[in-house]
Amino acid sequence: MYYKIIRNDISKSKLITLTTTIFIAAAAMLVTLSAILVVNLSGAIDSLMKQAKTPHFLQMHSGDIDTVRLKDFAEKNSHVDEFQVLEFLNIDSAKIVIDRNSLADNVQDNGFSTQSEKFDYLLDLDGNIINVSDGEIYVPVGYFKDGTAKVGDKVVIDEKKFTVAGFLRDSQMNSLLASSKRFLVSENDYAEIKDYGSTEYLIEFRLKDLSEIGTFEAAYTSAGLEVNGPTITYPLFKMLNAISDGLMIAVILLVSVLVVAIAFMCIRFTLLAKIEDDYREIGVMKAIGLRVSDIKKLYLAKYTVIAAVGSTLGFALSFLFRGMLLENIRLYMGESENSSIAIIFGIIGMLLVFLAIIAYVSKVLKRFRKISAAEAIRFGALQEKSAGAKRFCLSRNRLLHTNIFLGVKDVLARKGLYATMLAVLVISTFIIIVPQNLSNTISSKSFITYMGIGNSDIRIDIQQTDHISKKAAEIIRTLEHDSTISKHTLLTTKSFKAKTENGSEERIKIELGDHSIFPVEYSKGRAPVKEDEIALSAINADELGKKVGDGMTLVIDGKENKLTVSGIYSDISNGGKTAKAVFPDHSADIMWCVIYAKLSDKSLAADKTSEYANKFNFAKISGIDEYITQTFGSTISSVDKASTAAIIIALIITILITILFMKLLIAKDRYPIAVMKAFGFTNSDIMAQYMSRAVFVLIIGIILGTFLANTLGEVLAGAVISSFGASSFHFAVNPLTAYLLSPLMMISSVLIATIIGTSGAGKIKISEHIKE
């Protein structure tokens, strides 16, 4: 009997059944995909880091190094399992020429290494430890992905020639967000090119027990060892590896939640409409003594079939897209060990979608309990009472055209039904606006101020060289005499000892200079202006347990100085652990200098950058736009793509759902339509009424959706962004697209969909519906 009822029901409502199935399939597909991707990504990262034996603790260091003292420390420290110091030959990117193109425009710190002996191996694309011969060079896999290099290309460094033998996976520096990239050459070749650049040291440790990393880090700092460079630990490496694909998974998961929500809305709308239609029958069934659970089963059966078909279909579809989405993970990290587990998780994901649908249908069907048999038989229809609608009278209406009035009135009178459509439109607006705002925000120039970088036109880095202060002063003199430079500042980073709460000392890098010229975004407080003030990066503030207004003791030139925390800002540079202060200091060594400059005419940026690059070859000079594109380039372009995709998806959803709802409404409203036609309303009047309903709901939807996008959406996007190290976050909204173009797109889609959806109203015959 169920079979027959289900078949009849489905054949009577093919369109809505199909749409609901499609949404369930899409939801199941996305959930399955994200389950599979999560398992694969974490598996791939684990196996990459296991094969490569990634260091647990890395201290980068430039300048003199005392290896004997380090070795001594490693042997005495009980946590250390293995220890090594690797060399990293930093060569000016302009001197690296791949296939006749130099890497001059590349903002990564490109450098050369030899294969290490104990751990931190560089792997080939099959996951094996590379054995490199003389004359060969292995290039970071990122340059394969972006097409910079291919196997067989000639690489020239100064005068030395290499042939690209393959590509390497670097468990430390794979990610674009890790600012250095290692090329692999043989020991002999390394010795030959050693004079072309400056050597930096990677002081690496593997511990017996990874959980002791905090204790070890403290021990390293208090031992007063080499610290002239960023410190990175195992968890951060892991995060860097996970971030870009992790973001993609997060987006897929978010979209799947929305699709599930839309599937729910479809189901709710159909069920409510069906219950309204069947109201009298349900009453009769109750009256003749059928149990509510029996009646529920009749309705539930159909959705069990739809949900089963949809989720199975979605699971099957996920196999189609899996390869495509796993491609990046496979390239950068290799095959995961647990791909069979991934399938199991995929199945679990699919089952979750299925169960969620069934649970939701059951919940909607709870309404049956409220139906009174007597009322159902007497009135035959659900009496929806809404106070607001009652006061809204045609006889008092002077403002709206009658058709518009009737449309709006209907929406007010049947809020429950239209709430469903509203929810879908709110979701669509949300999906359109949030990625758009996000993309607009991260491609806006001011975004870098969230990342701890001042908003300027040119950034000049002086590091890994000697006489930094003299060289910096030379550049500053030039800038001062350059009339195209409107303002500039010099920020010098030095390392100081800070006293922690428990009396121990910790090294902290402080950027000294005037921070008011190119301010960064402070999540709390403000920039330091007085000599006894200091601003901390979010991660530092967190680790030191400081809030704005707290005191802090620094050891400067052997004396203890009291400073007050004036502000906290986000930072992604240098492992996120930085500080800013204005006090003058001549005691400590300069680690590096950064000079920011703003041009009076922005369009000169490219010319100026190359002019200065030629003049000061010891400094790294980058236009900020370039800096942004190369640091966040792939993120911006994937967010851009995602936002275009989101707009298309949202518009398709809007059109589909609107057509569907309109068709259903027309089917339900046959009688009132016939009545209106009998009393002289034309087909275009009816159409106008339905358009008014749709547009009225849409306007509320757009307002709500935009509001939600700018509040909840901002929080969500902020959560994503904060995984980069930024802590305070505000959308940079482009009002033209967000408040004009997007609503216009929505309105035109809804209008087109309404015209299509209500075309059936013209065919409704008066005589067939007003039967005498």
Place this chain on the structure above:
Amino acid sequence: MKKIIICEHIEKSFGEGNEKRNVLDGVSVEINEGEFVSIMGPSGSGKSTLMYAVSGMDSIDSGKVSFEGKNLSTLREKELADIRRTEMGFVFQQPTMLKNLNILDNIILPSIRDNRKSATKITEKARVLMEKVGIGELEKRDITQVSGGQLQRAGICRALISNPKIIFGDEPTGALNSKSAQEIMDIISEINTEGTAVMLVTHDAKIAARTERILFMCDGKIVSEMRFKKYNGSDIDDRMKKVTAKMRELGI
């Protein structure tokens, strides 16, 4: 006498092939301005179909319907709707009202579509009409909050709101008890004496006896016709006798 409706030989059928049946089988009727016509006939004889055809609500297969000289089958949907809204009024057996609107809004709906500016005037007129049919105090009520007879009176107000030339009534008193039915007939008669033509479908001889002309339908044809003088409230028994005799003769 000027004729407002002229039907010439209209035919209409439903169904296809073997199932095909002529529901209107060459019907010709003329209705004069201000005339009070009723149609009687057994169930399924085509009375409602004729009324839908005459008012342009349904298409016909062949023949011609003219309303005030305009051939309805040549008019577009919009023009037909305009005529129905401005020149015709309808009262059906079941109250055909929109659930969303209250009684007053339902009444003014057809008229306010064109004259939103004069909403105050239209509302005033509706109040007068409602007063006249005895439902003056119900204007704010929902359509589910009044009785069937009250709803039917509201329906008459709606039919009258745009001063139509003719009112069509398809068994407007069919769902009412005889006391309410007579009251409704009193109202309709009064409207008729004020100059509006009325075309009424009814099964009730007592109702039909109050009209000027009775058309008897059988199997899609008008089989007989009966004429009276305008009803003045006196000779109802006599007229009824004649009608029932005719009905018996025709086997209705």
